[in-house]
Amino acid sequence: MAEVTWRNYKDNKNSRPAPLKGIKVLEIATLLLGPGGPGFLAKLGAEVIKCEMPPMGDTVRNLVPFGFFFREHGCGLTHPNLSKYWIGLDLHKPEGQQVFRDLAAKADIIEENMRPGVLEKWNVGYRQIKEINPGIIYISKNGYGQWGQYADENRPSNDGGSQAASGFAWMSSFPGKPPLKSRLYTADAYGGLMGEIPVLAALHYRERTGKGQYIELSQTESLMRTMSWVWPYQQITGKVAQPSGNRDQCVCPADTFRCIDDSFVAIAAPAPEEFNGICKAMGKPELAEDPRFKDHLVRLQEENAIAILKIISDWVKTLTLDKVIQTAEKYGFAASEIRSAKDITEDEHFRERGYITEIDDPLDGPMLNYDFPVMMSKTPPRVNWSVRPVGFDNEYIMANALGKTREEIKRLYECGALGKWADVKGRRPASTWDGKSGLILSREPGYTDGGRGE
């Protein structure tokens, strides 16, 4: 039956409406935490207008890991910013503020991650916008929230600081070794997602009542929320929760083991039939009846857990990775190789599901990226296009959303409220750009300077 529901899902993505069709989102955000949330909403079909400060735009354009560019822009820019519209808007200028307020009057959601108070100074804070649009849902994201000691101190915050302050990094390392920072900007990525739960819930509430609201999200608090057992554990035992490397303290056996060929494999087999399965697979079915291991709660006790993990480790050491995984499938426990970015990119399963999705972008060309990881049978999320240079969609947004004439647009450029990219790699279009591909409103030759008259 599930086959009926999901038949040709990937091929039919564009034959169905997107779930947030008709929802308008304004973003004034930089780096990863702020743009991430609107990025998810864009994949869900919302129209997201990303406002950048011209001519340099989002600081994330500097994020060029190990110096690797992607189609001549920073790799860090792409992931949170797919399928958005890009305007270069200077909110220091009163004319720029007016443009924003005009857009905000028609918007459903505003997302921002400036320092507290900055947007009020620019006359576009929540208290000012709700006067012109009482139904607005307005979310501010940062490290420490909008009030409290750290907010009062105006502490700078970022992903690393949140991984450190939440206790998340402490719990992510080997015992007795220094706390480990994830390869991922976990606090940014997860905080970016977490904020969309209250945003979407507020949207439902607005559908019911017509009321908008203000939401604040701290990425540190978001990360703390994921660490659920840690807090009652500390309260009940009075002890500091300790890291345990790759071993899961709540599931036994569950750890990462080394195979004969020095590759690694993650294994988990806690439920009775799974544990019986791995004991049989090891040729030691009697272990499943061993009083130290028989019951999951007893098996989880430190010395018992270490004992069974040692037995499994000695067994895995004699096997190849493939053999371990085949055995797991056969005996009904869980095992996986530790997959790299290459493995993910080339994964046929992900391709067939349309999760690793092929984007055919007028600027970036053919490329692969992730779709939203919730498949929706009637309203499939999707990725339509890649990222854009600073201010790339100014003309389209001004004309389409605000009905500005070319003369009015020209004046906005002249006073500096609107702007386009600086002539800097990662800000400007790629050197291969033909001067018109991807432009929505005007494709006339000579229009590519955005009417600056240069």
Next chain:
Amino acid sequence: MERQPLAAWVRERDDPKIANTKPEALDDLTILDLSYNSYAGCYCSSLLSELGAQVIRIEPPEGDFLRTCTPYGLLHKKEGLVYLSEGRNKFHVTLNLKEEKGREMLKSLAAQADVLLETYHPGVMDDWGLGYEQLKEINPRLIFASISPWGQFGPRSKSKMPDYENVAQARGSIQYATGEMLPDGKSYDEYPWAVPTKAGPWISWASAGTFMAAGILAALFYRDRTGEGQALDVATAEAYANFDDWGVLIYQEHGYIVERFGNLDQGGWIYCFAPTRDGAVFIGGLRLEQWQAFVDMVGKWDEWGAADFKAIGDFMVKEAQLKWAPLVFAETRKYTNDELIEMSIKYGKEGRLAPITPVIAPVCNPMEAMTDANWLDRGLFTPVDDPVYGEVVVVQSQYKLTETPPRVKWVCRPVGYDNDFIYLKHLSLGPTRLKKLKETGVV
């Protein structure tokens, strides 16, 4: 513009202390949570229950195995600690779906529900006659949400392997590239911790649950507008992997595979955890001047030639990071966390490059985080007074809303605790009828 400072204005409206005086965004929803042995499922329904949804947890008569997943086997009043946190606000009933009568009762509940959440392997619900295609005939408005290891379709969806946090982490590309680097010429036997390392407690399952909660709410919006329900499909292998920001891009453009880089950061310098005399600090200074300020702060301005540093990009490349990191760490090891933080504040006031200074933050253990006055003030660890489990600290109020704030009303319930109330409320099953169903093993 209003005169009250913004922080005070916001706090007056979204302080968790007054949450109970406000309406709830999702209190018109009924959610059936059939998830089994899945933190992803429980976490997902927790997020929705915090915002007011009535969540009915449907467990088999013996209870969910997840209740036994608890650190070192520790129980609090017979309950595992993971479940103690994620049973929050939910009603707990038992129902035997292996019995025809149990399946009939589930259909009756589904006819009245807005969302059904399940985590069985693809096909199990179908075989029970409880799949989306079958239930939508009863309730076309139903949002049918499935979380599974590989999803409902695609070649790997046939795998019968169970799903666990550590295995789901391994399937993303994050664990692969997280961890200490193995020093040249050394073996894993000498450095057993210099291996691909998973992160945090259950971030992968939490991510899958959070994505599904977002998907459910997006589907709800569509239903608000059209009246139509639908089926949703989350693969845990895809959810956490989705946070990879550039691994897949660098690989397709340059053929380069992102590898482990210890506590350094491939995307920036200086952006790392550094060891100290009594722990570790995070150092963040992505601008050249902040890096120079750090060098100056530890007294190496002349020796390291900071005046001649040209561009931060020169330090970002791998070789440079590997050269400079040990020098930096040798300096940070001379001080305590507090000393380094104090030094950076002082430098920001009096240093050669003031007000520029590196960001220095302590790497906290979770007890430090849990007793930090800032988080206590913001209501993160307010104990919940639970009628069954007493005063329990679970983390809450992770986001704050001025009109419809989240809240935790109770932390958990024993297996089948709410059978009487829920079956009476939804199926008009009073004590006499329910007793019969209990005797025949249906509930």
